[in-house]
Amino acid sequence: MYEGRIPLADLAGGFDMQATVESGQTYLWDRADGGMFEDERAWGADAWYETVLPASFTPSNDPEVLRARQTDDALEWESSTGDAPALLTHLLRLDDDLDAIIDTTPDLPMVERAYDAYRGMRLVRDPPFPCLISFICSAQMRVERIHGMQRRLAREYGDAVEFDGRTLHAFPTPDQLAAATEADLRDLSLGYRAPYVQRTAEMVATGEATPEAAADLPYEEARDYLTQFVGVGDKVADCVLLFSLDFLEAVPLDTWIQTAIADYYPECEKGNYRDTSRAIRERFGGQYAGYAQTYVFFYLRTGGE
DNA sequence: TATCCAAGGTAAGTT
DNA sequence: AACTTACCTTGGATA
Numbered sequence: 309m310y311e312g313r314i315p316l317a318d319l320a321g322g323f324d325m326q327a328t329v330e331s332g333q334t335y336l337w338d339r340a341d342g343g344m345f346e347d348e349r350a351w352g353a354d355a356w357y358e359t360v361l362p363a364s365f366t367p368s369n370d371p372e373v374l375r376a377r378q379t380d381d382a383l384e385w386e387s388s389t390g391d392a393p394a395l396l397t398h399l400l401r402l403d404d405d406l407d408a409i410i411d412t413t414p415d416l417p418m419v420e421r422a423y424d425a426y427r428g429m430r431l432v433r434d435p436p437f438p439c440l441i442s443f444i445c446s447a448q449m450r451v452e453r454i455h456g457m458q459r460r461l462a463r464e465y466g467d468a469v470e471f472d473g474r475t476l477h478a479f480p481t482p483d484q485l486a487a488a489t490e491a492d493l494r495d496l497s498l499g500y501r502a503p504y505v506q507r508t509a510e511m512v513a514t515g516e517a518t519p520e521a522a523a524d525l526p527y528e529e530a531r532d533y534l535t536q537f538v539g540v541g542d543k544v545a546d547c548v549l550l551f552s553l554d555f556l557e558a559v560p561l562d563t564w565i566q567t568a569i570a571d572y573y574p575e576c577e578k579g580n581y582r583d584t585s586r587a588i589r590e591r592f593g594g595q596y597a598g599y600a601q602t603y604v605f606f607y608l609r610t611g612g613e
Numbered sequence: 614t615a616t617c618c619a620a621g622g623t624a625a626g627t628t
Numbered sequence: 629a630a631c632t633t634a635c636c637t638t639g640g641a642t643a
């Protein structure tokens with residue numbers, strides 16, 4: 309086992325591990341104490357979080373375990389690989405200059421309050437395929453249950469990895485998931501999302517389309533590209549662009565942001581996804597509008613106003 | 614105890 | 629192109 313620490317002083321704009329992995333951007337991390345997406349923020353303040361990176365995403369081409377927790381002055385980590393610092397930096401966007409990004413957001417009182425409430429929260433950069441599947445599962449679902457679905461998919465279909473005396477599971481590969489039947493997936497409580505997940509996995513497995521291919525396109529073309537996957541509309545496409553593919557200008561229009569638009573920025577409501585998305589993206593400063601979206605989403609969802 | 618409702622939406626069918 | 633409706637599941641609210 310490898311281990312080490314990344315001093316928080318090295319991170320421009322600070323860091324908030326719990327907000328970053330429990331704000332509903334990613335469903336691919338687990339908390340060692342079992343609790344996740346529960347309500348009491350303090351519970352996870354210094355908790356260990358862990359994830360298993362798919363083999364296709366690691367330098368070793370094997371699944372690798374990453375475990376990390378935040379202390380007063382550092383991000384401590386334990387891992388199956390010495391590449392952990394680079395991988396953590398990638399997954400948790402530790403190299404984003406948070407202060408500079410927040411400075412680009414126009415002065416909007418409610419957005420300011422959201423930034424102040426969870427200062428240090430970073431966007432994540434999830435592996436593309438797991439991100440795509442997890443947000444297909446997110447339709448009409450609560451965050452705790454979306455997370456549970458991903459854990460069941462990993463346990464049922466992903467590669468087992470031994471680490472620190474325990475057996476963990478990587479997220480399934482496209483091939484592994486494509487081999488599941490709709491009935492199998494319904495048994496994991498995916499509901500009507502089951503055929504979406506199976507068919508999308510099949511599209512990726514056969515190479516008909518891949519989420520990575522969207523990364524090379526201009527933003528709105530990339531969003532259109534992703535909607536060819538079954539179960540992926542504009543909103544889920546925006547989530548994949550923002551939380552995996554580096555399109556930090558993407559603003560997923562979920563129910564919380566729709567409410568925020570109605571309550572705070574009604575002039576941005578244009579009657580359709582594309583135009584409303586453009587309007588709120590401009591209002592949030594363009595280039596890093598997705599950062600504002602994610603802070604506002606988490607702030608409103610946790611009771612802010 | 615039974616019923617209703619909403620949860621980070623999307624696909625398919627109808628005007 | 630805009631508008632409706634159905635869709636799995638489940639914990640919590642309401643009756």
